[in-house]
Amino acid sequence: MAEHTSTIRDVVVVGGGAAGLSAALTLARARRAVTVVDAGKPRNAPAGGVHGLLALDGVPPAELLARGRDEVLGYGGEIVTGEVVDVSCASYGFMVVLRDGAVLPTRRLLIATGLVDELPDIPGVREQWGHDVLHCPFCHGWEVRDRRIGVLVTDPMAVHKAFLFRQWSxxxxxxxxxHTLExxxxxxxxxxDVPVIAGRVARLEIDDGxxxxxxxxxxxIVAVDAVVVATRMVARTGPFAxxxxxxxxxxxGAFVESDAFGKTAVPGVWVAGNASDISAQVSGAAAEGAxxxxxxxxxxxxxxLDRAVAARADAPATEGEGR
Known part of the structure; x- marks a missing residue:
């Protein structure tokens, strides 16, 4: 624990997904002291691959993150496995407290905690989430092209997903x-030519995974090969209240507001990725982090620079100055 509390970092990045690691890579390459705190619970862990990411389409999520961590470490960044439970203000910036009691002092803070998908309470949905149960046509539409796709209206916005997935099948x-259709x-x-099935959904029929x-x-029972749901996408903000x-x-869902560059209303705090843009894919999240x-x-x-100018102004004049 002591090694994490000994120095004031330039930046602590909370969250080690695409946004957090991309930010940390940029910071480390700028020779800034940066620590990434990651709880190891990526949103896209159930997915077989990351899609729409140029030159890395289909890469498994775990492999992408492993590559990102190696790159950050290669430039001198620090990655800590842990969960942030509290953040408070300090004279130098912020104190970031982890569940194990470690305290990370930092001048600036970047929130890249992503979000939580709140799934509908229908048996089978959680078990197949990220496999045959989907929510994003741009992430998974190609993988279910020309298959029988059932869209569950668990939220009024789900109707729009039927329009989108019709592009692929x-x-x-x-x-x-x-839901009563308008x-x-x-x-x-x-x-x-999208049929509408009335009646409440009891469960998904699953066989052989x-x-x-x-x-x-x-x-x-209506036969389908894939199911689309609309989730509530809620940013993880508890530790920063x-x-x-x-x-x-x-x-x-819910997100953290910021300006176009990720700066929040709280001085010294930035946000990137799904925590601020709930619709961002991996490529967009990485760009926002950078x-x-x-x-x-x-x-x-x-x-x-301001500190250096102030220090120079306060320094005693050396011999010969002012003549």
């Missing part, structure tokens, strides 16, 4: 559940 069916929605679904169908309360970071509510890191570096440079 002509066999999309909407399970309306208790006339405009019905017209659009009909135009796309694969989704085979959707069972309704009345006993009917003490410094004034509060989630902003959104119809699809952009936030660049802004943090510029902020630290100006702070260091």
């Amino acid at each position: 002509s066999e999309v069916v909407l399970f309306a559940g208790d 006339p405009e929605e019905s017209v659009k679904l009909d135009a796309l 694969r989704v085979r169908g959707v069972r309704l309360d009345d006993g009917r 003490g410094i004034g970071i509060e989630p902003t509510r959104h119809p699809a 952009r936030a890191a660049q802004q943090i570096i510029a902020d630290l440079v100006m702070d260091d």
Whole structure:
């Protein structure tokens, strides 16, 4: 523990996913003292591969993160396995407290904790999450192309997912559940030849580790190969409440507000990735992490410069000066 409390870091990055590691890489390459704290619970862990990431399409999530960690360590960055439980303000910036009691002093803070997908309480959904149960057409649409796709309306926004997934398959069916379709929605679904199944969903039918169908309360089973759900995507913000970071509510979940460069309303605190952009894919999250890191570096440079100017002004005149 002592080794983590001995020095004041330039930046502590909370979260070791794509956004956090990308930021840490940029910071380490700028010769800044950076520590990444990661709890080891990536959102995309159940997925077989990361898609839409240029030159790395299909790379397993664990492999991508392992490569990222190696790159950060190669430039002198530090990675700590642990969970942040509290953050408080200090004269130099912030104190970041881990569950094991370690305290990491830091001048600046980057929140890259990602988010939590709140899944609908339907038997089979959690078991198949990230495999046959999906939520993002851009992440998984290609993998289920031309297959039978069932879209569960567990949230009004789910209807829009039926429109999107129709891009990848002509066999999309909407399970309306208790949702009453708006006339405009019905017209659009009909135009796309998307059947609407009434009745509450009881569970997913799973056989040999694969989704085979959707069972309704009345006993009917509709055969499908993949299921699409709309999750509530909620940023992990609990440990930062003490410094004034509060989630902003959104119809699809909650996120941390920031400016275009990731700067929050709390001085010295930035945010990147899904914590601030709940729709960001891995590529976007990594870009946001790098952009936030660049802004943090510029902020630290100006702070260091101000300190240097003040120190020079306060220094006693040497012999010969002022003549």
